Amino acid sequence: KNSFNTDDAYQFESMLGEDDRMIMETARDYAQSRLEPRACEANQDEIFDMNIPKEMAELNLLGVVVPEEYGGIGASYTAYGLIAREIERVDSAYRSFLSVQSSLVMHPINVFGTEEQKRKYLPKLAAAELIGCFGLTEPDHGSDPGSMVTTATKTNGGWVLNGAKMWITNSPIADLAIVWAKAKNAGADDGKIMGFIVERDSDGYSAPTTHNKMSLRASYTGELIFEDVFVPDANVFPDIRGLKGPFTCLNSARYGIVWGSLGAAENCYQRARQYVMERKQFGYPLAANQLIQTKLANMLTDITQMQLLAWRLGNLKDQGQDHPTMTSLAKRNNCGRALEIARIARDMLGGNGITGEYRVIHHVVNLESVNTYEGTYDIHGLILGRDITGIQSFTPRG
Ligand code: TGC
Ligand code: FAD
Secondary structure, eight states: OOOOOSSSTTOGGGGSOHHHHHHHHHHHHHIIIIIHHHHHHHHHHTOOOTTHHHHHHHTTOSSTTSOGGGTSOOOOHHHHHHHHHHHHHHOHHHHHHHHIIIIIIIHHHHHHOOHHHHHHHHHHHHTTSSOEEEEOOBTTBSSOGGGOOOEEEEETTEEEEEEEEEEEETGGGOSEEEEEEEEESOGGGTTOEEEEEEETTSTTEEOOBOOOOSSSTTSOEEEEEEEEEEEEGGGBOSSOOSTHHHHHHHHHHHHHHHHHHHHHHHHHHHHHHHHHHHOEETTEEGGGSHHHHHHHHHHHHHHHHHHHHHHHHHHHHHTTOOOHHHHHHHHHHHHHHHHHHHHHHHHHTGGGGGSGGGOHHHHHHHHHHHTTTTSOHHHHHHHHHHHHHSOOOSSTTO
């Protein structure tokens, strides 16, 4: 008789190729042995241990899909997703660091950068000798980045940036920022969104930390402020114009979140399962109650769907057969399901569920951010709605 695996009900891990499995096991071992012991305290005290980037780099976990000649390992998108899952099983904040470095900094340099930019930055980013961040969101333009007001004015030999970005993961620790701004004084490019690699020691550049976050406390978040920051022509992405530039990066990062949120959900389910097996009330384990078993059944059903979505999307990306709306569907579904699973798991742990040691509340508050960034739950619903009906409803204009 075949066995039923209550962590992987439809045995998706048995479908993984050998290379992907080895990368998954490396990431799992690292996350459980090195990250997990630090996670509770780091969350409580808002610590991002600056050894973590180097540790990840030593295991080749950063920018894995980038070709070897530029410092990556030329791994599959499935492998990238599996890494995100293992890291976020511990803390979404650590996965956030990895997503930004891999998908939002290395990926655009790899796909939009000149040969010189690739050789200058990618190997150092893969080795965590440089840390990057990605500036799209502005104080007044979050879900609608097309209305951004940060400008890049053409001048002799380069561009002058003015404006501000907000909610930028890694910005306080970043050596360079990928910044999206509207071109001015740029002839045919006037008003178009362009991408820039901005180094932190540029005059007029600052990156203040955002304090008092109750979510992703082990991740640095900050602003990016540009006051007449000069960026040389050599640091412009030469050919990409419009929102397609940042959205191409987001397609990759949102895909990582599809897997990452799965890891957080699996961790909450497994912790709740263990708790209700051990905890007795009214003379019986909590797990003996129908209400509790139904909650576990719902969690496993959701997790199984999340696993299969993530795995299939990874396959499609590896075959070049994916579409951005597939990623929107999976990002929305997996973040929404993960948040619900985490909240229910929190409830099943009773009073213990609100303590850091039991780790579930940590996932709940983190997943609030994960459900919001890279396009909110509702924005991805509207992206799906637009494809289903052919009618955009982001604005009332019909
Ligand atoms: P829209 O008309 O839809 O598109 C404008 C142009 O962009 C192209 N495009 C895409 N290209 C590639 N991939 C995609 N997913 C694309 N989506 C759109 C599109 O083809 C078009 O090109 P062209 O050549 O015709 O001009 O633009 P819109 O202004 O109507 O967009 C609406 C909307 C809601 C879909 C979009 O703005 C959106 O997705 N908003 C959400 C914003 C968002 O996700 N921000 C993320 C910021 S970064 C972040 O959160 C990092 S967190 C990191 C961490 O810590 O893990
Ligand atoms: P808003 O756009 O103001 O949305 C507020 C609410 O209104 C949401 O519920 C939204 O769904 C809803 N809404 C908006 N428009 C519509 C509509 N048309 N119809 C119906 N409902 C709508 N950005 C970066 O560029 N780089 C980063 O590294 C980065 N890291 C982040 C890290 C953290 C911890 C957080 C919290 C955010 C980060 N972000 C980053 C920003 C993130 O992408 C935005 O917060 C997100 O896109 C939402 O934008 P907003 O916060 O301005 O909310």
